[in-house]
Amino acid sequence: MxxxxxxxxxxxxxxxxxxxxxxxxxxxxxxxxxxxxxxxxxxxxxxxxxxxxxxGKELTRPLGSPVVLSPWDKVLLNPRQLFQLPYPNYTKVDTKTVIGPNAKRPLVLDIPIMITGMSYGGSLSLEMKMALAKGAALAGTSTNTGESAVTNEERDAARFLVGQYHRGGQLSGQEQLSRLDAIEIQLGQGAWGGAVDEPIPADKIGQHLREAWHLEKGQDKTIYARMPGKETPQDYIKMVNSMKAQYEVPVGVKIAGTDFIEYELAVIAQTQADFIVIDGSEGGTAAANPTLQDNVGLPTFHTLVRTVDWLTANNLRSRFSIIVTGGLTTPGHFLKALALGADAVYIGTIALMAAMQAQVVKTLPQAPPSHLAIYSGRMTDKLDIDKAATHLANFLKSCTVEMQLAVQAVGKQAFKELDRSDLVTVERDLAEFTGIRYAASHRQQPGQEQTADRAAKYSPQEMQLQ
Structure with missing residues (x-):
């Protein structure tokens, strides 16, 4: 006192x-x-x-842009109560999803929430990669190598491991690719505004990482704007098809969302890929500069809608599974993405926050919580891997139960049954863009399922109880 x-x-x-x-x-x-x-x-x-x-040089801002333009909060789910009854038991709502159902070995996941590509070395510490893999395994879903190599530590901890065949070449060859449950050919990402050179100086590469990447001491590493040796779109088409011919697991292509998304999809449509990953501009990363994060690309919401619509219009929707990523943070976001047409969602930054949970106090106030997770962090050795894995699994399980309750409310029996008839928006422009109901109108919106409008359309005499 x-x-x-x-x-x-x-x-x-x-x-x-x-x-x-x-x-x-x-x-x-x-x-x-x-x-x-x-x-x-x-x-x-x-x-x-x-x-x-x-x-006097470019900045590197971890964990993504604060500029969020996707209007998730202006779209709501449509519950049913009388004209169609809710599903009787939310615990029986089917949560499973399948990525690449036409592949010889489809990727079957218990939930449609996957851990996105965050690389060991380029983004995260080995300890955090192990925690994410363990947490995903506990929840029955997959984790992703990101722009790195397959390490024994991550492979052993993961139940399902998606690997990125990427522009740096660290993950390539039969020995690496044969250890994966799905192969994701990474041609761009939202937080980098697509695809640009990402140099990694030798003094930022530790001994364990150097061995994983097969580098000599003092050797720098660069992730290039394009795959080395690829000069035309046709070269990429051949590469995807060659990969597909060699491996039984699903093979997909990841691109960043841009206003040229339909042109990009037209090239992917010429491949035999099993899935497409689209990464909106709200995505995070460990080191992209603010200009690319804040000013380049297309928001996740718009990227997803345009991707689904183009594939549907060209009778290609059934050929490709769609995974969407970029700034998705809540069960509500995940549900709305599924209803708009995604088969699964990738999460990154929010998964890190959930995994670190109360362990962030180990860094504060000396350093921001990112130092517990990113490869260059000064306190990565303080992360309790098992505790982080448990917290991530708890987060995923919590999200799944809330999603089951919401799907019960809209009268569906499975996550995969969600569609745009389950959505309504308070914005007229969004209604026109997405083909979902506009809340300030009783009229049927173009492309909307009739079922969702039955209560408004029919008189009491016409609505006979079944």
Whole structure:
């Protein structure tokens, strides 16, 4: 108490002086000027300007962009109560999904929530990769190598492992690819604005990672904007088909969402790929610069709708499983993505937050929580792997139960039965774009299922109880 009293007595004159100065001085001499400057420029722009001025090089911002343009919160699910009854038992709502059902060895998952590609070395520590793999396995779903190699530690911890055959070449060859449950040919990602060069200097590569990547001491590594040796779209088509011919597991293609999405899909449609991963601009990463994160690409919501619509219009929807990723964080987001046409969703940043849970206190206040997870973090050795795995599994199980309850409310028996008739929006433009109901209209929206409008369309005499 005495210490608090002394501190308050010392602070009081300083606080009084600062307050008088802010209330009496003209703006040029008033410290409150910084508040108006921050309002004009934004606190983020101010801080990033200072960091750029200090470093004189591009910034690397972990965990993605704060710019979220996908209108998930303006779309709602449509429950049924009388004209169609809710499903009787939410625990019996089927949660399974199948990626690449036409492959010789389809990827069958207990839930449609998958851990996205976050690489060992390029993004995350080995400890966090092991935790994600263990947590995903406990929940009956998959994890993903990201732009790295297959390590024994991750492979042993994972039940289902999706591997990225990517532009850096760390994951390639029979020895690596034959250890995977699905092969994802990574041609771009949302947080990088598509595909750009990603240099990794030798001094950022530790001994264990160097061995996993088969690098000599002092050797740098670069993930290139395009696959080395590929000069035309036809080269990529041949590459995908060659991979498909060699392996029984599903083979897919990952691209970033852009306003040219239909052109990109037209090339993928010429391949024998089993699945397509589309990554919206809200996706996260460990090191992309703010300009690419904030200003390049297409939001996840719009990317998904346009992908599903193009495939459907060209009678190709049944050929490809669709996995969507980029800023999806809640069970509501996951459900709406499934209803819009995705077969599964990838999650990244939110999975890391769930895995770290209360362990973040190990880093605070000395460092941000990211230092517990990213490869360059100073406190990665403090992560309790088993505890992180359990927390991730709990998060996934919690999400799944909430999703089952919502699917029960809309009268469906399985996640895979969700479609756009289960959605409504409060925005007219979104209704027109997606073909779902507009909440301020009784009229049927173009492309909408008739069932969802029965209660409004028919008179009581026409609605006969079955």
């Amino acid at each position: 005495l210490l608090n009293w002394m501190m308050m007595k010392m602070m009081d004159p300083m606080a009084d002086e600062a307050m008088v100065k802010m209330l009496t001085e003209d703006y040029p001499d008033n410290p409150f000027l910084m508040v108006t400057v921050a309002e004009k420029l934004s606190p983020r722009a101010l801080m990033e300007a200072a960091m750029r001025a200090e470093a």
